[in-house]
Amino acid sequence: MTARPGQGGGTVRPLTALAFATATFVALLIFGLGMVSLALGEDVIATSGLGQAPGIVATVFATIAFAIGLWLAVRSHRSAAASEGDSPRLSPSYWGAAWTTAACFLAYVGGLFVGAVTTGADLAAAAAAAGRIATTWFGVVVAAAALVSAWGGIALVRTRASRPRWPWEDEFDE
Template identity: 40%
Template sequence: MLATVLFLGFAILGLGMLSYFTDADILSVPDLGQYPGVVGMIVAIVVFAAVLTPSVQAARPSYPASVPVALAAALGHLAAVWLAAVAGGAGLATATAAIMQLITGGPTVVIALAAVVAAWIGIALRRTRAQKPQWPWEHSGGDE
């Protein structure tokens, strides 16, 4: 769960920084709207969580498992944007132009990097058997 929230946070931060430093919109295809981008990010989050879950449920999760998680999230994002654009009536050419802009403009790389870092952290938390933090009075000892 924490890794999924981290993925969303890293993706928003990375896409915001990309937009700021390149002084360009993330997705600026005429007649497209915001709907495909929103759907794409929701699908990327769901795919990230779905692919990471079996990886972290292993007895000793492996760090290289973060690479397929990142690829799946990035490809899921692209596929969802394309399908949402076509379903929204944008047409095949506009949907394909949107995908090409995401690939060549850098957002797909940002999403993949955010996913690999968040998956790596999720695997690290699982490998170290990290527990949620507790206040001193939450311990079950009776020495208060």
């Protein structure tokens, strides 16, 4: 398969990459937490009486942090040459994935604390639930889902590939 320049190639738009990566993040987060819970035989939130609301709030907070962090990483960058009429785009840095991962992890832990407090848990129980997530495999899942998804979103924007084409597709184009 070959890719010919000038035939529908180019980067994925940042907004499209953001949508795909955010959906991937949520899917990996839910799948990963479920699989770790199954493997360990433990609930994600082991504190009794909290229900599902803290986990939902934590997921919403982490998803918002992911979307904001990734958007800041992939949005269109313009260099100083833009003032001269040229507008070269600078590729987003993969370091954005690291910052997005840190933001998601902190947002998940903080969201779990906020969700636990708003459901009526005392501060000690909310802190214990959030601390357990931060120091167990569940926290690793949150960070890993964010890292993989953010890296993929940045890679979508950085890649300058066109769709794959078989050699016989160009037979009549020459």
